[in-house]
């Protein structure tokens with residue numbers, strides 16, 4: 001891992017801003033949560049899924065199923081402690097995987113668990129080359145709204161021709177999701193986005209929308225219902241949603 005967090009010039013840590021649609025809160029520093037991240041995630045999602053690894057597996061399985069063609073290089077933007085990295089490596093054997101994040105402490109944990117992958121502190125001028133697949137899970141709601149367009153342009157620049165950008169976000173229309181966000185300490189700065197906001201950010205970054213679907217409808221204990229989810233993708237009641245853009 002390399003990089004200097006203090007020189008990670010953008011997105012700049014913001015001043016206070018509206019959190020969870022109500023009071024204002026300082027931006028969360030994930031360095032403070034890197035050691036307790038797994039435990040806090042488990043605590044806030046255990047009524048839905050006892051095993052919080054479920055979420056990483058579920059998302060990677062979803063994109064694997066819908067990805068055609070060779071995938072040589074993968075970027076996980078905002079990879080945190082690397083919870084998705086192992087599943088990405090299993091799903092795309094042989095691919096080079098790079099993880100970036102603003103949190104150096106999280107990257108240290110990720111690098112310890114996944115020595116085959118490369119980890120870098122995120123900055124917009126970071127030159128990592130181009131990627132066939134960029135995976136971004138539960139990151140945009142932590143980025144202050146006025147910085148989101150800039151981040152999307154950075155992601156668009158890093159996408160190889162024909163490459164896919166897959167973004168998973170909490171579904172603000174789902175009351176259970178909103179409750180989880182409202183009680184999770186590392187979501188104190190979360191400002192949830194509707195799919196339309198991500199679609200607008202794609203347009204501004206000159207990316208073409210390829211797919212939008214709501215997902216995570218059924219908890220793992222109802223896994224026999226999972227095959228139904230593909231018929232529900234239009235229904236804004238899933239716990240999360242997924243948007244995919246393609247480099248035109």
Ligand SMILES: C[S@@+](CC[C@H](N)C(=O)[O-])C[C@H]1O[C@@H](n2cnc3c(N)ncnc32)[C@H](O)[C@@H]1O
Pocket residue numbers: 010011030077078079080081082083084100101102103106122136137138139142143151
């Ligand atoms: C809720 S965690 C999700 C981590 C990981 N994607 C996962 O699914 O387990 C959000 C992560 O986004 C990172 N993050 C927030 N803003 C970021 C930005 N502008 N650029 C890169 N990472 C960012 C945080 O440091 C944190 O590690």
